[in-house]
Amino acid sequence: MKKNLIALAVLAASGAAFAQSNVTLYGVADIWFGQTSGTGVESQTVLQSGGVSGSRWGVKGSEDLGGGLKANFLLEQGFSIDTGAGAAGQAFSRQSYVGFSGGFGEVKLGKMWTAYDDISGAGNSAFDSALAPSGIWKSTGYNANPANSMYYASPSMSGFSGAISYSLGENKTAAADAGNVTSVHVKYEGGPVYVGLGFQSEKATGNATAVEFTRLNGSYAFGAAKLLAGYGKFANGNAETTEWELGADYSISSTLAISGGIAKSNDNAASGDASRKAIGLAAAYSMSKRTTLYGGFNQSTTTVMGNDSDSKIFAVGVKHTF
Numbered sequence: 662m663k664k665n666l667i668a669l670a671v672l673a674a675s676g677a678a679f680a681q682s683n684v685t686l687y688g689v690a691d692i693w694f695g696q697t698s699g700t701g702v703e704s705q706t707v708l709q710s711g712g713v714s715g716s717r718w719g720v721k722g723s724e725d726l727g728g729g730l731k732a733n734f735l736l737e738q739g740f741s742i743d744t745g746a747g748a749a750g751q752a753f754s755r756q757s758y759v760g761f762s763g764g765f766g767e768v769k770l771g772k773m774w775t776a777y778d779d780i781s782g783a784g785n786s787a788f789d790s791a792l793a794p795s796g797i798w799k800s801t802g803y804n805a806n807p808a809n810s811m812y813y814a815s816p817s818m819s820g821f822s823g824a825i826s827y828s829l830g831e832n833k834t835a836a837a838d839a840g841n842v843t844s845v846h847v848k849y850e851g852g853p854v855y856v857g858l859g860f861q862s863e864k865a866t867g868n869a870t871a872v873e874f875t876r877l878n879g880s881y882a883f884g885a886a887k888l889l890a891g892y893g894k895f896a897n898g899n900a901e902t903t904e905w906e907l908g909a910d911y912s913i914s915s916t917l918a919i920s921g922g923i924a925k926s927n928d929n930a931a932s933g934d935a936s937r938k939a940i941g942l943a944a945a946y947s948m949s950k951r952t953t954l955y956g957g958f959n960q961s962t963t964t965v966m967g968n969d970s971d972s973k974i975f976a977v978g979v980k981h982t983f
Contacts, residue, residue: 687983691710692743694978695709696976699972710741710742718740719755732759737754766814767812770811775805777861779846783848783857785922787942793959794923795906795939797937813826819851841867846859861873861874892904907922917946921942924938943956952981955980
């Protein structure tokens with residue numbers, strides 16, 4: 662009996678050593694102070710959450726299963742730091758998944774960012790923040806993290822990689838089939854060059870017309886500067902919107918950077934024949950590896966049947982990661 666117990670203890674100790682695991686608590690606290698104004702709207706002083714990154718906290722971890730295989734999990738909740746409010750009815754509003762990774766790539770099951778969202782902001786100027794001119798785009802109005810999802814990302818091969826995700830509608834009734842969200846991207850990252858192409862299709866039900874989003878982003882880095890470019894398309898049946906953005910990042914020093922750009926968005930006749938244009942400029946100063954001060958402005962104009970309406974944002978903020 663004692664020999665059996667000793668043998669079990671040895672096996673348990675061996676298993677514990679074999680299955681190396683770790684768990685990390687992390688988060689982002691991001692808030693900005695500024696003024697918003699626009700045509701027909703009273704100027705307003707505001708304090709809002711998530712100027713550069715959505716405020717969040719989360720727990721993530723992995724376990725080494727041997728042979729290059731790992732089991733991974735992530736639980737992440739978003740919140741508004743200006744009010745302390747989280748997402749009503751959701752314990753983990755941003756992501757909640759479990760999966761595996763290895764030489765084959767990575768698989769996730771649960772709720773996570775779609776493959777389209779992975780590359781969506783890669784070509785955006787003004788640090789892809791609330792000041793980014795791409796805020797006028799319709800191709801940013803997609804479902805970024807649908808529930809009941811399956812996700813696969815390939816390993817990088819000579820700089821090329823890709824990902825696909827699929828969200829089950831789980832709303833099938835006798836009258837209609839279940840809807841879904843299908844998303845895919847391919848990208849190339851090599852030296853100073855980045856190019857990413859993404860597509861996402863969303864259906865409320867299987868019989869509904871799919872709402873489609875397309876995004877093509879690119880960047881080229883040389884010295885302290887990086888050129889940014891993006892193209893987007895939104896389609897809902899015959900209603901379509903096409904959009905583009907040009908911008909640049911520039912590192913003045915190791916702690917100070919600026920980024921700015923211009924963007925345009927045009928609806929076809931079926932979508933209302935409106936147009937939008939915007940400019941955005943932002944600066945960021947790294948006080949440390951985890952704390953950044955930022956600020957800037959954004960101005961946009963919407964034109965409908967020859968009538969213009971303007972909107973402006975002036976902001977300063979702080980982002981702290983932990």
